[in-house]
Amino acid sequence: MKPIQDSEAYRDKIATVDETGKRLWIFPKKPKGRYYNVRTIVSIVLLAFLFITPFIKVNGEPFLLFNILERKFILFGLLFMPQDFHLFVLAMLTLIVFIILFTVVYGRLFCGWICPQTIFMEMVFRKIEYWIEGDGNAQKRLNKAPWTTDKIIKKVSKQAIFFAIAVLISNTFLAYIIGIDEVKRIATEPVSQNWQGFIAMILFSGAFYFVFSYMREQVCIAVCPYGRLQGVMLDKNSIVIAxxxxxxxxxGKIRKQKNKKTSTAKAATTPESAVDMLPPLGDCIDCKLCVQxxxxxxDIRxxxxxxxVNCTACIDACDEVMDKIDRPRGLIRYDSFAGIETGKKKLFTPRVIGYTIVLGVLLIVNAFLLTSRTNVEVLILRTPGMLYQEVDDTYLSNLYNYQIINKTKDEFPIELRLVEEGGRIRTVGEIPNTKAADVIEGAFFIEMDRNVLEGRKTRLTIEVYSEDKLINRVKTNFLGPVK
Ligand code: SF4
Ligand code: SF4
Incomplete structure (x- = not known):
């Protein structure tokens, strides 16, 4: 087979910008097909999750909250405080590794199926546009048409609906930051009492409206950092829409192909060299539906x-064409460059399986750390720079500092108990009740009978109780004389 001529000229320009640098507005033809149907279902599920979650509460706390302003984070109803920063760092590292590995293996699957930008753009705003203005060509005609009443009604109603949805999205995102109760309060109380919140809502709404009514695909092409990183993350084995x-x-056009077939038949009576000049056409009939x-x-070709953005629209369009011309589906499909070159349709190579296992392990470790995290964290450290003191002929004492982090929304008393025999705890003042989402700090002495000490260092265990309920157990050392 002859090598494919690739001029690479398409890399010198962007499909949405003309030679003068002016933006070319895209009027895509309405997609339809099996992938589009599945993506619609996935989008409905994800949108339902996005809009319903702020209303879900677990023990009176939001199911998810990312209050960066007050440094308060709630995941699955569990409160995370700045002291949980290590979990956050680990989760972020996992996310980065996850994104890199996932992209190396599966390409931009995320963009097409999960990314909020694609879902809102293609499954919400674009559908409304098709509903009001018609398919891509009808939209193009409407844009060129003079301003009639019909055009004004269509354009104004479309933009009004777009802005209303932008307000809804903005309020939902705010609900994830400040909580749904706060959003309700800002929305229902007079503006004069909540002007900061009101300005935030207007700014967020304006930003979403601008993104979905004007920026659109430019966000994916020119703004999104993940999109810009594709060039370094994809390789010839990555699964992409290809x-x-x-x-x-x-x-070649199917008519041309028929002509060529006819010509080929005629050529049966001509010299062999003439037949050789008429190569058979491939399956692409150059209908350009995948581009439209x-x-x-x-042009994915x-x-x-x-x-x-891996939206799958071209797969559906081409499959429909292949059905009509009675050729197998999948001329455009999920595959890797290597898969297409070798003709081996093996999506799950050992490399893909290996990466998937690594991703799975990372996720399991994170899930374990998140679920095994305690609601009350106790930190007990011997006061630095202090040796032991003699209390009397029997007892020696060490000074300790404690920090108790309450990650619940309840207030409760704290009591420290020494597990080992021959010792006692003497607090410096009373240990105060821990308040909701608060940290208390203080000091206490451990006094040990010198006869039970094991030497310079004796390992001790302190149990932390609240109303006779064991909530934590901490190990520490007691310094004594060398035996
Ligand atoms: S839709 Fe399929 S047949 Fe038509 S131009 Fe695209 S790749 Fe070729
Ligand atoms: S090339 Fe195909 S999958 Fe990629 S953005 Fe265009 S239609 Fe979507």
Whole structure:
């Protein structure tokens, strides 16, 4: 087979910008097909999760809250405080590793199926646009048409609905930051009493409206850092939405192909060299439907491009064409460049399975750390720079500092008990009740019978009780004389 001629000229321009640098507005044809249907269902589930979650409470606390302003984070009803920062760092590291490994293996699967930008753009705003203004070509015609009453009604109603949805999204995102009760309060009380919250809502709404009514695919193409990183994360084994150039090329109109077949039949009576000049066409009939449905305006037949958000619209469009011309589906499909070149349709290679296992292990470790985290954290340290003191002929004492972090929303008393025999705890003043989401600190002495000490260092265990309920157990050392 002849090598495919790749001019790479498509890399010199962006489909959404003309030679003068002016933005070319994309009017994608409405997608339809099996992938689009599944993506619609997935989007409904994710949107329901996004909009319902702020209303879910666990023991009076939000199910999820990311209050960066007050440094208060709640995951699955569990309160995380600045003291849990190590968990946050670990989770972030896992997320970065996860994103890199996931992208190396599965390409931009996230962009097409989970990313809020794609879901809102393609499954909410774009659907409303199709509903009000019609399919891509109808939208193009409407844009060029003079301003009639019909056009004004369509344009104004579309923008009004867009802004209303932007307000809804903005309030939902705010609910994840300050909590749904606070959002309700800001929305229902006079503006003069909550002008800061009101300004935040307006700014958020304006930003979402701008993104979905004007910026659109430019967010994925030029703004999103994840999109920009694709070039360094993908390799020839990454699974992407790819055009099978081996099967599709040389492309050509189906009529031409028939002509060529006719010509080939005629050529049976001509010299062999003439027949050789008429190579058979590939499966791509150059209908350009895959280009027309693309929301970023690219031609996937040119090869994998940064602009591709893996929305699957071109797969559906091409499958429909293949059905009509009675060729197998999958001329555009999920596959790797290597898979297409070798013709081996093996998505789950040992490398993919290995990466998936690593990802799974990381997720399990994180889940374990999150679920095994205690609600009351106790830190007990011997006061630095202090040796033992003699209390009397029998007892020696060490001074300790304690820090108790209450990650619950309850207030409760604290009591420290020494597990080992021959010793006692003497607090410096009373240990105060721990308040909700609060930290208490103080000092206490441990006095040990010198006869039970094991030497310079004796290992001790302190149990922390609240109303006779054991809530934590801490190990520490007691310093004594060398025996
Ligand atoms: S939809 Fe399929 S057949 Fe039509 S141009 Fe695209 S790849 Fe070729
Ligand atoms: S090339 Fe295909 S998958 Fe990629 S953005 Fe365009 S239509 Fe979506």
């Amino acid at each position: 055009y099978d150039h081996i099967r599709g090329e040389p492309r 449905v693309c929301p970023t305006g690219i 040119d090869g994998t491009q940064l602009e591709c």
